[in-house]
Amino acid sequence: MNRVVKCVQTVLAAGGLIAMTAEPAAASAVGYAKVVGVCYEFRGQNVCAPVTTLGHYIQGSGKRITRQEASVQDVAGGDTAGGKWCNWRIDWRYVDSNGRAYQVSRGKAHYRCDWLGSIGRVDKTRRTLKHYGKACADFHAGGKKRASQCHYITK
Numbered sequence: 001m002n003r004v005v006k007c008v009q010t011v012l013a014a015g016g017l018i019a020m021t022a023e024p025a026a027a028s029a030v031g032y033a034k035v036v037g038v039c040y041e042f043r044g045q046n047v048c049a050p051v052t053t054l055g056h057y058i059q060g061s062g063k064r065i066t067r068q069e070a071s072v073q074d075v076a077g078g079d080t081a082g083g084k085w086c087n088w089r090i091d092w093r094y095v096d097s098n099g100r101a102y103q104v105s106r107g108k109a110h111y112r113c114d115w116l117g118s119i120g121r122v123d124k125t126r127r128t129l130k131h132y133g134k135a136c137a138d139f140h141a142g143g144k145k146r147a148s149q150c151h152y153i154t155k
Contacts, residue, residue, distance in 0.1 A: 028059040033149035035072060035139060052116060054147040056137035063129040063153060068092060070137035070149070071120030086113040088141040090121040095150070096131040103130070129153060 035052040052072055059067040070090045092105040107121050121137075129135070136150035 027061065028057065029151045030055065030057045031149050031151060032056075033147045035147040036144075037146070054137060054139045054149050056149040056151065058135055058151050062155075063132065065127050065129065065135060066124075068123045068135070068137070069120070070139070072116055072139055072147075074116045084113050084115050085119060085141040085146075087111055087143065088114065088119060088139070090119075091138045091140065092123065093136040093138050093148075094129055094131075094133065095136065096133040098133075 032053045032055050035054050037052065052074055055069075055071050055073060057067075057069040058065060072085065072088075087109070089107040089109045091107050093101055094103040095101050105123070105125075110119075119139075132153055132155060134150040134152055136148050138145055139147045
Protein backbone atom coordinates (compact mmCIF):
# COMPACT_ATOMS: atom_id res chain seq x y z
CA MET A 1 0.00 0.00 0.00
CA ASN A 2 2.82 2.42 0.84
CA ARG A 3 4.37 1.79 -2.59
CA VAL A 4 1.08 2.70 -4.26
CA VAL A 5 0.76 5.91 -2.23
CA LYS A 6 4.37 6.91 -3.03
CA CYS A 7 3.78 6.17 -6.73
CA VAL A 8 0.64 8.33 -6.77
CA GLN A 9 2.48 11.13 -4.94
CA THR A 10 5.32 10.96 -7.47
CA VAL A 11 2.90 11.10 -10.41
CA LEU A 12 0.98 14.01 -8.87
CA ALA A 13 4.21 15.89 -8.13
CA ALA A 14 5.42 15.36 -11.71
CA GLY A 15 2.06 16.52 -13.03
CA GLY A 16 2.35 19.65 -10.91
CA LEU A 17 5.78 20.41 -12.38
CA ILE A 18 4.40 19.96 -15.88
CA ALA A 19 1.47 22.25 -15.13
CA MET A 20 3.83 24.88 -13.73
CA THR A 21 6.06 24.90 -16.82
CA ALA A 22 3.40 24.55 -19.53
CA GLU A 23 2.96 27.21 -22.20
CA PRO A 24 -0.27 29.21 -22.25
CA ALA A 25 -3.03 27.21 -23.89
CA ALA A 26 -4.23 28.25 -27.30
CA ALA A 27 -7.58 29.98 -27.02
CA SER A 28 -10.22 31.68 -29.07
CA ALA A 29 -13.14 33.93 -28.24
CA VAL A 30 -16.06 35.55 -30.00
CA GLY A 31 -18.13 38.50 -28.86
CA TYR A 32 -20.80 40.87 -30.15
CA ALA A 33 -21.60 44.54 -29.66
CA LYS A 34 -24.57 46.63 -30.77
CA VAL A 35 -23.89 48.94 -33.70
CA VAL A 36 -25.22 52.44 -33.20
CA GLY A 37 -27.26 53.50 -36.21
CA VAL A 38 -29.93 56.16 -36.45
CA CYS A 39 -31.63 56.35 -33.05
CA TYR A 40 -34.83 58.04 -31.92
CA GLU A 41 -37.22 57.87 -28.99
CA PHE A 42 -40.48 55.97 -29.48
CA ARG A 43 -42.99 55.58 -26.60
CA GLY A 44 -40.28 56.15 -24.01
CA GLN A 45 -37.85 53.66 -25.58
CA ASN A 46 -34.64 54.39 -27.48
CA VAL A 47 -35.06 52.68 -30.87
CA CYS A 48 -32.17 52.34 -33.32
CA ALA A 49 -32.29 51.28 -36.95
CA PRO A 50 -30.83 49.34 -38.52
CA VAL A 51 -30.55 46.78 -35.71
CA THR A 52 -27.09 45.37 -36.28
CA THR A 53 -24.18 43.89 -34.36
CA LEU A 54 -20.42 43.89 -34.69
CA GLY A 55 -19.05 40.37 -34.25
CA HIS A 56 -15.38 39.97 -33.28
CA TYR A 57 -13.48 36.67 -33.28
CA ILE A 58 -9.93 36.38 -31.95
CA GLN A 59 -7.55 33.43 -31.79
CA GLY A 60 -4.15 33.09 -30.13
CA SER A 61 -2.21 32.20 -27.01
CA GLY A 62 -1.07 34.53 -24.23
CA LYS A 63 -0.11 37.87 -25.77
CA ARG A 64 0.24 36.28 -29.23
CA ILE A 65 -2.65 36.79 -31.66
CA THR A 66 -2.78 34.52 -34.71
CA ARG A 67 -6.10 35.55 -36.29
CA GLN A 68 -8.86 38.15 -35.94
CA GLU A 69 -12.12 38.52 -37.78
CA ALA A 70 -14.86 41.12 -37.51
CA SER A 71 -18.10 41.63 -39.40
CA VAL A 72 -21.27 43.65 -39.16
CA GLN A 73 -24.47 41.62 -39.33
CA ASP A 74 -28.20 42.16 -39.15
CA VAL A 75 -29.60 40.86 -35.85
CA ALA A 76 -32.77 39.53 -37.49
CA GLY A 77 -30.81 37.83 -40.28
CA GLY A 78 -31.14 38.19 -44.01
CA ASP A 79 -30.49 41.96 -43.93
CA THR A 80 -34.12 42.52 -42.95
CA ALA A 81 -33.31 45.77 -41.17
CA GLY A 82 -32.22 47.26 -44.49
CA GLY A 83 -28.74 48.07 -43.24
CA LYS A 84 -26.51 49.85 -45.71
CA TRP A 85 -23.34 51.50 -44.42
CA CYS A 86 -21.25 54.04 -46.32
CA ASN A 87 -17.58 54.97 -46.06
CA TRP A 88 -16.73 52.25 -43.54
CA ARG A 89 -13.68 50.54 -42.05
CA ILE A 90 -12.83 48.15 -39.18
CA ASP A 91 -9.79 48.85 -36.99
CA TRP A 92 -7.97 46.64 -34.48
CA ARG A 93 -7.20 48.58 -31.29
CA TYR A 94 -4.97 47.35 -28.45
CA VAL A 95 -5.33 48.74 -24.92
CA ASP A 96 -3.06 48.14 -21.91
CA SER A 97 -4.35 47.14 -18.47
CA ASN A 98 -4.52 50.85 -17.48
CA GLY A 99 -7.00 51.56 -20.27
CA ARG A 100 -4.55 53.36 -22.57
CA ALA A 101 -4.63 52.51 -26.29
CA TYR A 102 -1.06 51.87 -27.41
CA GLN A 103 -1.57 50.58 -30.95
CA VAL A 104 -4.20 50.83 -33.69
CA SER A 105 -4.11 48.79 -36.87
CA ARG A 106 -6.30 50.84 -39.15
CA GLY A 107 -8.41 48.86 -41.59
CA LYS A 108 -8.86 49.61 -45.26
CA ALA A 109 -11.32 52.44 -45.88
CA HIS A 110 -14.21 51.47 -48.19
CA TYR A 111 -15.42 54.65 -49.90
CA ARG A 112 -18.74 53.21 -51.02
CA CYS A 113 -22.00 52.01 -49.54
CA ASP A 114 -22.25 48.29 -48.74
CA TRP A 115 -25.11 46.14 -47.54
CA LEU A 116 -24.76 44.14 -44.36
CA GLY A 117 -23.19 40.77 -44.99
CA SER A 118 -20.47 42.29 -47.16
CA ILE A 119 -18.93 44.34 -44.34
CA GLY A 120 -16.02 42.58 -42.65
CA ARG A 121 -12.31 42.20 -42.10
CA VAL A 122 -10.14 39.10 -41.68
CA ASP A 123 -6.57 39.47 -40.44
CA LYS A 124 -4.18 36.52 -40.31
CA THR A 125 -1.26 38.72 -39.23
CA ARG A 126 0.59 37.07 -36.36
CA ARG A 127 1.44 39.65 -33.73
CA THR A 128 2.67 39.64 -30.16
CA LEU A 129 1.09 42.33 -28.00
CA LYS A 130 3.32 44.61 -25.93
CA HIS A 131 1.00 44.52 -22.92
CA TYR A 132 -1.80 42.53 -21.37
CA GLY A 133 -5.13 44.34 -21.55
CA LYS A 134 -7.71 44.27 -24.36
CA ALA A 135 -7.84 43.61 -28.09
CA CYS A 136 -10.73 45.44 -29.76
CA ALA A 137 -12.48 45.67 -33.10
CA ASP A 138 -13.83 49.16 -33.88
CA PHE A 139 -16.39 49.70 -36.65
CA HIS A 140 -16.42 53.16 -38.24
CA ALA A 141 -18.99 54.33 -40.80
CA GLY A 142 -19.96 57.74 -42.12
CA GLY A 143 -17.16 59.43 -40.19
CA LYS A 144 -18.23 58.08 -36.75
CA LYS A 145 -17.25 55.14 -34.57
CA ARG A 146 -20.42 53.02 -34.54
CA ALA A 147 -19.35 50.05 -32.38
CA SER A 148 -16.48 48.54 -30.40
CA GLN A 149 -16.14 44.95 -29.21
CA CYS A 150 -13.20 43.98 -26.99
CA HIS A 151 -11.67 40.79 -25.59
CA TYR A 152 -9.57 40.80 -22.43
CA ILE A 153 -6.04 39.46 -22.88
CA THR A 154 -4.80 38.37 -19.45
CA LYS A 155 -2.14 36.13 -17.93
